Structures are given as structure tokens and as C-alpha cells.
Amino acid sequence: MTETDEILQYLNISSDEDLFADIPGRLRVSMDLGSPMDELSLINSISKTAGKNIPPEMNFLGNGIYDRFIPPLVDEIIGRNEFLTSYTPYQPEISQGILHSLFEYQSIISDLTEMDVTNSSMYDGFTSLAEAVRMAYRINGRNEVLVPENIYRSQLSIIENYVIGLNLRIIKYKFGNDGLIDMEDLKSKISDRTSSIVVANPNFFGLIDENSFHVSEIKKDALLITYYDPVSLGLIIPPGGYGTDIAVAEGQQLGIHMNYGGPLLGLFSFKKEYVHRSPGRLIGLSNDNAGRKAFVMTLQAREQHIRRSKAMSNICSNQALLAVASLAYLSIMGSDGLKKIALITMNKSKRMKSALSHAGVAPVFNGINFSDNLFYFDRQEKLAANNISGGIRLSDLSDYQGYKNSAFFSVTEKTADESIERLAGIIGE
Amino acid sequence: MYKQAHYDEDFLNSFNTGNDFYMEDVEDTYPVSIKRKKLELPNVRSVDVSRHFTRLSEMNYSVDLGMYPLGSCTMKFNPKYADYVASFPQFQNVHPLESESRIQGTLEVMYRLQQLLVKISGMDFASLQPSAGAHGEFTGILIVRKFFEVKGELDKRDEIIIPDSAHGTNPASAAMAGFKVVEVPSNSKGLVDIDALKAAVTPRTAAFMITNPNTLGIFDDQIVEIADIIHKNGSLLYYDGANFNAILGITTPGIMGFDIVHFNLHKTFATPHGGGGPGAGPVAVKAYLKEYLPVPVVVMENGKYSLYYGLKNSIGKVSSYNGSYGVVLRAYAYALKNGNNLSLNARRAVMNSNYMARKLSASFEIPYKTLKKHEFVLSTARTGRRALDISKFILDYGIHSPTTYFPLIVKEAMMIEPTESVTKKDMDYYIDVMEKALEVPEDTLKSSPVNTSVGRIDEIAAARNLILKWPDPFENS
Numbered sequence: 005m006t007e008t009d010e011i012l013q014y015l016n017i018s019s020d021e022d023l024f025a026d027i028p029g030r031l032r033v034s035m036d037l038g039s040p041m042d043e044l045s046l047i048n049s050i051s052k053t054a055g056k057n058i059p060p061e062m063n064f065l066g067n068g069i070y071d072r073f074i075p076p077l078v079d080e081i082i083g084r085n086e087f088l089t090s091y092t093p094y095q096p097e098i099s100q101g102i103l104h105s106l107f108e109y110q111s112i113i114s115d116l117t118e119m120d121v122t123n124s125s126m127y128d129g130f131t132s133l134a135e136a137v138r139m140a141y142r143i144n145g146r147n148e149v150l151v152p153e154n155i156y157r158s159q160l161s162i163i164e165n166y167v168i169g170l171n172l173r174i175i176k177y178k179f180g181n182d183g184l185i186d187m188e189d190l191k192s193k194i195s196d197r198t199s200s201i202v203v204a205n206p207n208f209f210g211l212i213d214e215n216s217f218h219v220s221e222i223k224k225d226a227l228l229i230t231y232y233d234p235v236s237l238g239l240i241i242p243p244g245g246y247g248t249d250i251a252v253a254e255g256q257q258l259g260i261h262m263n264y265g266g267p268l269l270g271l272f273s274f275k276k277e278y279v280h281r282s283p284g285r286l287i288g289l290s291n292d293n294a295g296r297k298a299f300v301m302t303l304q305a306r307e308q309h310i311r312r313s314k315a316m317s318n319i320c321s322n323q324a325l326l327a328v329a330s331l332a333y334l335s336i337m338g339s340d341g342l343k344k345i346a347l348i349t350m351n352k353s354k355r356m357k358s359a360l361s362h363a364g365v366a367p368v369f370n371g372i373n374f375s376d377n378l379f380y381f382d383r384q385e386k387l388a389a390n391n392i393s394g395g396i397r398l399s400d401l402s403d404y405q406g407y408k409n410s411a412f413f414s415v416t417e418k419t420a421d422e423s424i425e426r427l428a429g430i431i432g433e
Numbered sequence: 434m435y436k437q438a439h440y441d442e443d444f445l446n447s448f449n450t451g452n453d454f455y456m457e458d459v460e461d462t463y464p465v466s467i468k469r470k471k472l473e474l475p476n477v478r479s480v481d482v483s484r485h486f487t488r489l490s491e492m493n494y495s496v497d498l499g500m501y502p503l504g505s506c507t508m509k510f511n512p513k514y515a516d517y518v519a520s521f522p523q524f525q526n527v528h529p530l531e532s533e534s535r536i537q538g539t540l541e542v543m544y545r546l547q548q549l550l551v552k553i554s555g556m557d558f559a560s561l562q563p564s565a566g567a568h569g570e571f572t573g574i575l576i577v578r579k580f581f582e583v584k585g586e587l588d589k590r591d592e593i594i595i596p597d598s599a600h601g602t603n604p605a606s607a608a609m610a611g612f613k614v615v616e617v618p619s620n621s622k623g624l625v626d627i628d629a630l631k632a633a634v635t636p637r638t639a640a641f642m643i644t645n646p647n648t649l650g651i652f653d654d655q656i657v658e659i660a661d662i663i664h665k666n667g668s669l670l671y672y673d674g675a676n677f678n679a680i681l682g683i684t685t686p687g688i689m690g691f692d693i694v695h696f697n698l699h700k701t702f703a704t705p706h707g708g709g710g711p712g713a714g715p716v717a718v719k720a721y722l723k724e725y726l727p728v729p730v731v732v733m734e735n736g737k738y739s740l741y742y743g744l745k746n747s748i749g750k751v752s753s754y755n756g757s758y759g760v761v762l763r764a765y766a767y768a769l770k771n772g773n774n775l776s777l778n779a780r781r782a783v784m785n786s787n788y789m790a791r792k793l794s795a796s797f798e799i800p801y802k803t804l805k806k807h808e809f810v811l812s813t814a815r816t817g818r819r820a821l822d823i824s825k826f827i828l829d830y831g832i833h834s835p836t837t838y839f840p841l842i843v844k845e846a847m848m849i850e851p852t853e854s855v856t857k858k859d860m861d862y863y864i865d866v867m868e869k870a871l872e873v874p875e876d877t878l879k880s881s882p883v884n885t886s887v888g889r890i891d892e893i894a895a896a897r898n899l900i901l902k903w904p905d906p907f908e909n910s
Contacts, residue, residue: 007857008781011788023783024683026652026804031684035552038772043514046770054523056538065528068753075454077479082707085497086490089511092709094503094836096892097885098437098828101493102708105486108445111902115446115473121901125710127564130753161749165575169611212467241469254753264539265529265754266761267564267711279899285709290895292887293880296441302895308567308605309839313614318605321565321699325707328486335445335482338452339472347459372463388532396530 064394066414078259103299109327118244119273123284125323126270129254134166140200140227154404183369185215198226210376220247238342259333269326283317352415363432382409435831438491444903448477492886501833504848507700515763529754540738555687556717561756569695569714570606590639623801644673646806660690679807682776702764713757781853808850822878
């Protein structure tokens, strides 16, 4: 007698079909989902599908997601089954491993950004930004949010979706000819209706935006939301260093594969006075009944499973595993490693600007770029013909009306100098 | 007896063994006006990073270690072939802005999974964009909202009805999209109280949001009548797909009369859940709602796959790029490998749930005496013992506790979902331990657990004296 038979006998039912006796006959369906596959055939089949992808010879794609070096130890750590196959730590006594890790993740991102508190992750950078706008509204109840006029279309769409139920108006502020925030324009738009001001640094043109360091001086009582690049913080002044109230970012670059853009990691930090208004999960330090250090999910009364329709957010699954990946990445790199990666990236951008200029393709701005570089360029077909990925049009990413025939070429520490030279050679022809 | 490891593990930022990630010196000519003054990441050798996380991992319970019957959260074995194919560099190294002609393999997987989700849900079109189940719910509710906006009825339709047994994400998602939440009670059978529903449905009702089988593990056979009530009122019926694994291949939300469905790929298709995420929450809809889906969706023409942005009334974007592709790929592998066995998995999961429910009914009260689906809820109220204490006690036996104190409508609730990936031996062991929890002295329960990394934790202290980051080792130096 098989195990199934034993169980069915115990249940006193004759066939497993009877397990669905509660589903009325007219609701029953039959569907062909295909023959089961053996494991070897499955792997062969999916290998074949994977083989239909054609990797580029050179890749200059960026604008939020980057092909950075991932130390093999990162994958090793998050591949450990004890992390990989566990669930949300609802029973903390038996889940200290993930809780301790997530507490350290909160800590390391708080240190990196110089912010007081970081939650234990959001879905991705853009939803983090949208949640930040919601959080600011919860805090001050004001009904205008100021966003950069060059904001990515998808980012704006997500913000619009996230504030759909709120009485909140989105207003765009301008950029100067140097590609940096137009401070006069921004100042003229800040009022006692302003809930929050969104700044990006590096900004959506790819420039380190020095003006963003001074927005807090003119923001009055509005909250400053900074969208930053976590790798840039190896060198650049962090959001907490210039009066940011809520700092958000995409964390993919911190040890996470591109995976066609998902799953990603939303970084979300803020000043401590706002903790009760914040979305997502928080891991807190406490102790057990023997006085030992112990971690738990805390302030759960803000969350959907307790507060239901009054919750600070609807988040249940977050990106815990990827938070651990970013923690491992930052620990392996250390301060010096991250600083050098930031520097190499910026040096490569300089090199790219110089090489393409010499090839007759002018950069749009003279400022300091991090990964993304905008050029006057519209001969994308030339790239495809040479097996090169990149040259994303500004107009493909943003509704911004300026610089019509411009495109992005992005670099990371993995971008070879020879690749930059070759790119210049090909598009200069 | 179980004994979990305990290490008095230091914080990474106190190791100070010297970072050994080597990179050559690079030129630095940038102005001081953009530079940060200090950066103090952990200064630790990679061998210590490795050992730190290995020790921490030993202090963590997981599906690969043993039974994890979290009702409502569906923790089943995560097959390794799925992780293996997700690690193929041709998939892992694809940038989200890569041109479609280079990534036909990637798009094919998305397209095929979209088609599969459509088929198993009885819907017509799907989008893979949402990043998690709750994110899928929010997306679905945005579709509801846009639908009524286009019809010019949004001013009037500002309420969403939700049963009191629903997951907390349902009311939270509805509220987030700007709707007022109206709760309807369950009846004595644990099903939707039809009279209460009829009373709640008004011209203000935009949608009714439910899961079937519900969180009590009961299939609501009134569903066609419910759909009728909702549709006659001009409202939409939303399916929370959290419990879909119980009916996969047996029935569909489509045939039950639902208009919008979200899926939890990590629950239905066994993708690993990483300590709380990532997940993936695709949304599928009936044909008349296709134009409202988030973009892009993957389409196929003459064997070529491409991203399609042209949906007329699309709600736009809900996540940064193209959804949780890594999770989608694992789910696809699982679906392809199992094929028609997907419905056998559902049968097995239901059988196991009924087995445990029947066995445990000897010692615990199991409200609602009907056939169970994937999960069931027991109450410890009449045993005189608290669900919390029992849940802590069973940890000492090397098994994870069920979900406790949910759904809110059952006193001292423990919600158990064994899934198809447990054996009879696993279940019998679990049942033994649950029964033992009623026999041991009360003190033993109250002092549990003792074999886990740490003992019972002071959660109130954690909330009162909030410590959310490690101490700065340089603070006092």
C-alpha cells in the first residue's frame, strides 16, 4: 500500500478525486498542461531557450541597472539554502540568521547614506521613490510634490500610480543648460503646499548634481527625498550629508545580477523621527529571556497584517535575500573598494567623453558624470550592426523635451578602455 | 531532539580584521566639493565575511531543513533545477533595456509563462510586471480604478468589499489605491455571508476582493452566486491568488466568474523565498480588461517575441523594469517540469491538509467541519493553552510553527498548510509534537523554546527601545 493509499484510507475516501467534492461539477475544468519532463530534458530544453539570447560584444547599457563586478562570495552566501529557502521570520527564535543579516543590512545602508534608519528592503528603486512620496504625504499632509522635469517616464508613471488615491499634485521643476537643477526655478515653486521635493544625484542626465546639495537650504518645511546611486556613495557626499529626509535608491549594483531587470532591491532610508510613518518591515535589536542579543521584526503594528486598511504600506514579500546580497557585497568591498569602484567609474566616464568627442560625437554636458553619459548621437543602427548594446535615446526614457537627438552610453568598472576606444572608432567612422 | 546552532556573532563592523578586496590605485582628480568626508564600511577580510554568514545561516530554519507549514504562505520544497537554470549567464546577464532582437530566449520564457498563467486561471491576458503578491493586488485594484474612470463612474464607485477572513494585504492594497474598504463577515460555515454581502453591495461598490479557497482552507461553493451579485451591480470580482495551489488544474477563477487574478509565483510554483522575498505577483484579466494591464506585455508574431506598450487604457508602470524575471524563470521551469502533474500536486496538498486536520481534530478544535483544501485552521482556545506558547514549544522539535493568530476570526488560531512536499512521516511527527504540547506542564510551554539559537525574545522591549542599526565602533574612541 502506498503512502497515498494509506492516507486516503484513513480519510475514508475512495479516490483523491473526492478531495474536491466541495467544488461543484459545473466549476470543474480539465486542462492539458503538457507531459511532465525529466530533469535532464528540462535542463536541455531551457538551455536551448537560453541559447536564443545573443550576448552583445560590448555593452554600454545603464540608466539604473548596471553590469558590475560581483565577487563570487556574494552568490555563495545568498545561495546557502538556510537563507534561500526560508520565509519571513515570523518565528524569530528559529530565524536569527536572516534577522541578524537584515539588521546588518539596515545598518550598513544607514552608514552608507548617513541616514538614521533603513528598512529591510522594498521591491526596487522606483517603487521606493513612489513610497517615499507617499510617506512624505503621510507626514505633512501637504498636496504638492516637486519632481525633476527630466525624470524617467517609468518613474513618473509609478509615482502617479502610487499617489492615485491621495490628493497630491505632481509639479515639475527645471534644469539649467549645465544639466544641473535650476535653483531659481525650484525655489519659485516651493511653497507651504509643498509636501516633498524629489532630487536625483547623480541626476537623470548622469551628472553629479552639486545643486542638489543645497536644496535643503531652500526647501522650507517640505521634505527632501533624494534618489541616489549607492555605488557613487563610495566617493560622493551621501544623502544624509545634505539634509535629506528620505533617501531611496536601486540597490541592484550591490552584488545583484541584472536578470533582465528583476528581482531588484529597493533601498529606503529616512530620519528617525519619521519611523512610525514609514512603510515596510523593520528589524530591531532586543534580547532573549537569558539576556542574549536577539533580533525581531518590530513596529509591526504599522504593517498590513495588523493594521489592514490603515497600514503604512501593503508590502508583505520584500527583497530580503537581495538585501543580504548587498550587505555581503559592501562588506567584501569595504570603504576602499567601494571608493575605487566609484572613482574608476567616473574616470571611465571621463575617458568616454574624451574619446567620443575626438570621434566627433559631442557630450551634451561638461559636468562630472557618474555612470551615465549623454551625447548628441542618433545613429543607433550603426551600433546594432556592430553588435554593441547602448545608445539609449533620452527620448525613450523620459518625456523631457530638450536634447532631442541625444543618447546615453554608460560605463562601470567592468568597461574596458579598449571597448571605449572601439566604440569611438566605430561611431566616428 | 533538535538543537539549533548558537553563535554570539559580532556585528560585521566590529571585526576589523582588515579588508582584503584588492584594487589598484586609481587617479582621483575630483573636487572636494562633491566628496564625502568619511566612509566607514566594515573593515573585514573576506574569509571572515564568509564565516560570518555561514555561522548566521546555521542559525536559520529553512524549507531545506524540514517542515514549514506556514498557512497562507505556502512553503514547499524549492527544486534545485529551477535555481540552476536561473543561473544561466545568458539569462542572468541581460540588461532590462537590451534590444528585443538579442533576447528572444528571455522573452520566450515570459511569453510562455504569460500563456500558462492565462490557461490555469481561465483568464485571457496576463502581465508579469508586479514584484510580489501584494504588488499584484495593488496592480489589480489600479485596473479596477482605471476601468471605472474610463467608464466615467469613478466618482460613484469608491468602495471595495473584502471578507473579514481576507489577508491583510487585501484591505491595505485597496486603501492604497484610494478606495474605502468595506468588510463583510463570514457565516457560521466560514464562508461569505451572502445576506451580509447583499447588504454591503451598493452603487458605490467597485469590486469584491476574495480568495477561494479562503484563508480557512474552505472552498466557497457559493461563488457563482457571489459573482452574479457582484456583476449585476456592475462591480468587478477580484481573485487573490495566494491559495491557487489548492485548485490548480481542478477549477479556475475564470469559470468561477472572476474578472482579475493575481498569482504568487513563489507559492503556486515553488520558487524559493529568500527569508521574505523576492516574490513575483503577475496579474491576469478577462479580455475586456486587457487594455488596462500594466505595460509592457510580451507578444509574439510570426515566431518573434517583442514587448508591447500599445495597450490603450494601460495603468502604465508599477515596477522599475520588466518584473521579477529571476522568479518568473524559476516558476516557468517548475511549470514545465511538472506539466500535468501540477494538478497532482494540488491533489496531494489537499490530501495532506485533510489528513493533518482529521488527525489533529482529536486534540484540537477545528472550526468549520468541512472538507479542507490546501490549509486548515485550528483553535487552541479550548485546550487552555495559548497558540503562542504551542508555537514556541514545537520549535524545539526542529519544525517550524504554523501561522498563528490569523485569520482574525478564529480565537487562538493556528493555521497549517502542509503542502504536497511533505511525507506522511513528516506529518505524523508534527502531529505528535502538537499533541505533546498539550501534555507537558504549562511551565515547559512558557519557557519554550530552549533548543533554538535564542530563547523567547522580548518583542515589547524591541519596539519600546528602538535599535535599528548596529553601534558605531568608533563612537567612544
